Amino acid sequence: YEILECSLSESGYKAPSARKTGTTIAGIVYKDGVILGADTRATDDMVVADKNCMKIHYIAPKIYCCGAGVAADAEITTQIMASNVELHMLNTGRPPLVAMVTRQLKQMLFRYQGHVGSSLIVGGVDVNGAHLYSVYPHGSYDKLPFVTMGSGAAAAVSVFEDRFKPNMGLEKAKQLVRDAITAGILCDLGSGSNVDLCVITEAGVEYLRAYDTPAKKGKREGQYRYEPGTTAVLTKTVTPFSLDVVDESVQFMNRE
Amino acid sequence: MLSSNAFVDPGKMKDYHYTGPVEHRFSPYSFNGGTVLAVAGEDFAIVASDTRLSEGYSIHSRDSPKCYKLTDTTVIGCSGFHGDCLTLTKIIDARLKMYKHSNNKTMTSGAIAAMLSTILYGRRFFPYYVYNIIGGLDEHGKGAVYSFDPVGSYQRDTYKAGGSASAMLQPLLDNQIGFKNMEGVQHVPLTQDKAVQLVKDVFISAAERDVYTGDALRVCIITKEGISEQTVPLRKD
Numbered sequence: 001y002e003i004l005e006c007s008l009s010e011s012g013y014k015a016p017s018a019r020k021t022g023t024t025i026a027g028i029v030y031k032d033g034v035i036l037g038a039d040t041r042a043t044d045d046m047v048v049a050d051k052n053c054m055k056i057h058y059i060a061p062k063i064y065c066c067g068a069g070v071a072a073d074a075e076i077t078t079q080i081m082a083s084n085v086e087l088h089m090l091n092t093g094r095p096p097l098v099a100m101v102t103r104q105l106k107q108m109l110f111r112y113q114g115h116v117g118s119s120l121i122v123g124g125v126d127v128n129g130a131h132l133y134s135v136y137p138h139g140s141y142d143k144l145p146f147v148t149m150g151s152g153a154a155a156a157v158s159v160f161e162d163r164f165k166p167n168m169g170l171e172k173a174k175q176l177v178r179d180a181i182t183a184g185i186l187c188d189l190g191s192g193s194n195v196d197l198c199v200i201t202e203a204g205v206e207y208l209r210a211y212d213t214p215a216k217k218g219k220r221e222g223q224y225r226y227e228p229g230t231t232a233v234l235t236k237t238v239t240p241f242s243l244d245v246v247d248e249s250v251q252f253m254n255r256e
Numbered sequence: 257m258l259s260s261n262a263f264v265d266p267g268k269m270k271d272y273h274y275t276g277p278v279e280h281r282f283s284p285y286s287f288n289g290g291t292v293l294a295v296a297g298e299d300f301a302i303v304a305s306d307t308r309l310s311e312g313y314s315i316h317s318r319d320s321p322k323c324y325k326l327t328d329t330t331v332i333g334c335s336g337f338h339g340d341c342l343t344l345t346k347i348i349d350a351r352l353k354m355y356k357h358s359n360n361k362t363m364t365s366g367a368i369a370a371m372l373s374t375i376l377y378g379r380r381f382f383p384y385y386v387y388n389i390i391g392g393l394d395e396h397g398k399g400a401v402y403s404f405d406p407v408g409s410y411q412r413d414t415y416k417a418g419g420s421a422s423a424m425l426q427p428l429l430d431n432q433i434g435f436k437n438m439e440g441v442q443h444v445p446l447t448q449d450k451a452v453q454l455v456k457d458v459f460i461s462a463a464e465r466d467v468y469t470g471d472a473l474r475v476c477i478i479t480k481e482g483i484s485e486q487t488v489p490l491r492k493d
Contacts, residue, residue: 022313022467041493046420048465151313185493189313189467192493215493218460221453224432232439 024152024184024191025055025066027123028164029145030173033130033201034123037177038066039152039185040210041192048192054209056198060085060096062205063124064198068150069137070117077118081105098124098131102141110139119149125200152184152191159183174199174211182214285337285385286311289468290322291419292333293455294391295433296399300448301478303331303391304455305419306463306490308471309338318471318492322419325483326352330365330392331476332372335419336406337385344384347375365392369402369410376408383407387418392478399478421462421469428458452477456488463490 022043027036042050057065057078065081067074084104085096102122109116114137123132134147146164148156159180168176177197184191195212198205289310295302305322308315322335324345332348334341351371355363363371369390376384388404403416415433417425430436432454435443455475463470473488 043467046467048467051464187315189310189315192467192491215491217464218488218490220457220460222450222457224457226438227440229440230438 022152022188022190022192023055023068023150024148024156024181024188025068025121025150026148026153026156026160026177026180026184027066027121027132027134027146028160028168028173028177029123029130029132029166030168030170032170033125033199034132035173035177036064036066036121036123036198036200037181038196039181039191040194040196041185041190042071043190046189051193052210054196056196056207058082059101059122060089060124062126062200063096063098063101063122064200064205064207065101065123066121066149068119068121073116073118074120077105077108077116077120080108095126097126097128098122098133099128102133102135102143105135106139106141109135109137114138121147121149123198123200125202130200148180148184150184150191152181152188155183155187156180170199178212182212185214284382286339287336287385288316288338288341289420290320290335291417291421291425291459291462291466291469292322292335292387292389293415293417293425293429293458294333294389294401294403294413295415295429295446295451295455296391296401296413297446297448297451298399299393299397299479300451301331301391301393301399301401302448302451302455302475303333303389303478304459304473304475305333305335306459306469306471306473307487308469310468315471321474323474323476325476326368326390327362327392328482329478329480330363330368330390331478331483332368333389333391333418334386336387340384340386344375344386344388348372351375364395365390365400365402366394366412368392369404369412372402372404373408373410376404376406380407387422389416389418391476393480397480417458419468421466424462424466425458428461429454448477448479452486459488459490 022041025038027034036056038055040052041048042053055066059065059082065078067078081101089096117137119137120135133141133143134149135141146160163176178195181195194210197208197211290306292305303323307319307321309317309320323331323333325331352363383406390402392400394400401413401416402410403413404410415429433446435441459473470491473490475486477484
């Protein structure tokens, strides 16, 4: 028995509001590949729920995806894509194409008619070169040299429109994406905290978590520790469990 | 799939890819964010506010304090709809002048509070969308704080937080100034330095979690010597 969101409001109930990421995400194509950038704030309406979340998700060894919109939708959608991509690689015996990821994403999002509220920026390097796509919740996509999404998209795209040039060098390109995300962090209330970057080239991936921190926490002057006993203990009951060791087995975890 | 969002709640954030039918109705209000805090001590009062003015997901100004000086011994903090904050403070200033001219004396903090209550209730059916907190010294030179709701209900407090991060600040003040929910702690009276330090610290914490609070903090300290101001930077994101 399925309960649809529409039928809830007919009965006068409101479905709990999903946590959105707020967000500024951006991507550019530069000389050697693509650079993806994102802020790290997740909001519950207008309260910060997570000050340092990860919005750049792994899809394939050289394909990553930034997610904006409903946090759960972005997270699950990218995980489903990563899983499908791996199966596809095994089926075809070929490394994945960015276009393939984009097509699977848009087919899934269109099927859900926009109810899966994730706006994504897919970027990566494949046998055909470096590619960058933006995919919208209803299933449309754009293939462009630079894209921005999220509530801070306007702030970020203004930086790109000013300074983007095709075939930029690595350092200038990283600086440009950093500046675009920083514009979102400072000028958009839905975005904040740190800048995460992900540089993808033929050679490999460099995931730069907290590449820049334009907003630092203020230093508190006072001490706010509590002595033990500050919280009143009204009653205390101790129930000892008498246990005997019956059997012991050790398993080693394969940690790689 | 028909959408149930036929009537959009004014002031509430809309989904930024929403494409269903929406009934537009002109809303005379808008929410400009901001947090205000006032603390009363033995012989001082503090009124503090952040300086960020926002609307929707944007920032209008990073330097728009919400504390307004009324007399040499009274400061009012107003947050909510900025348009109503400006008009209300203009009206209060005019009424203060009228009182001075008729009665040949400056209004006391308690008198200003009582007057503000009547001004706000006068607009009971089209309220000023403003959360007010008055801080100052009473006739005996002791610190006084008066807190209001948008339609004029008020009371005298020792400390009060208002505005967007009020729900985050008030419990912390209850604990640190009111010594609530603590056992076996000495109730030391609040000194001016400790109060200023506490106010700065609570705003630093509020700026972490409330998107509307940030940029800078303006602290007005009212003593019998006069009103001194301090500005402290806060997170700008």
